[in-house]
Amino acid sequence: MDDLTEMLKGTLEGCVLEIIGSEETYGYAITRRLNELGFTDVIEGTVYTILLRLERNGLVQVTKRPSGVGPPRKFYALNDAGREELAKFWTKWQYLSSRINRLKEGGR
Amino acid sequence: MDDLTEMLKGTLEGCVLEIIGSEETYGYAITRRLNELGFTDVIEGTVYTILLRLERNGLVQVTKRPSGVGPPRKFYALNDAGREELAKFWTKWQYLSSRINRLKEGGR
């Protein structure tokens, strides 16, 4: 699949929220998860900028834990604001994708 | 619906391509069409920047015609490169939306 960069704008952050919401996890693992979900070209740097943004915006709770196989990991979990933001994301996605699919089907 | 700006990145241009592909038309009318399709907050300025980009990238054929009710209109039609780009857009949209919906359904 060629470049999805522009299309991912605004949706990738939501995907990261969803992953964190389903399980407390950390940046490196989130990247691997995205890759296996079909977001094959997403790299660590991109995910970390999103995570720092989520933290800065107060949507996540962060816990640092030692790893045993490398440097310590920063685990992320959604707080109430994060869950609310995630719900809003899915509402927007639902809205947008329905409009676009309607347009695709000959848009009326 | 609150702000869809970020989510529209990469998809709005595709929507404009689709509209032009279905009928030769001009900027002002495209904006009205998008509005009635549910992209309620999209304004003229945004559409014109997309149209200029499409022209610059050689995806459209442009014809200026007098209007009778105002300044002349610039009508846009897809050329071969534009039709190819449109096909690519729908392929990417299909790919991305299927991955995101899978993630939404509990991502496997």
Place this chain on the structure above:
DNA sequence: TACCGCTATACCGTATCACCAAGTAGCGGA
């Protein structure tokens, strides 16, 4: 010991895009 590879995070710069504001301009009606 030295090096490599995997894990793991941070930071800085870049490109792209949708958006916004202001300007120009044609036309018809009050």
Place this chain on the structure above:
DNA sequence: TCCGCTACTTGGTGATACGGTATAGCGGTA
């Protein structure tokens, strides 16, 4: 004459994903 609708252009802004580099812990191996 002014206003409103139509219609396009241009310059600047903010948000986002991405790329590259740096730092660092750990285990294996030559």
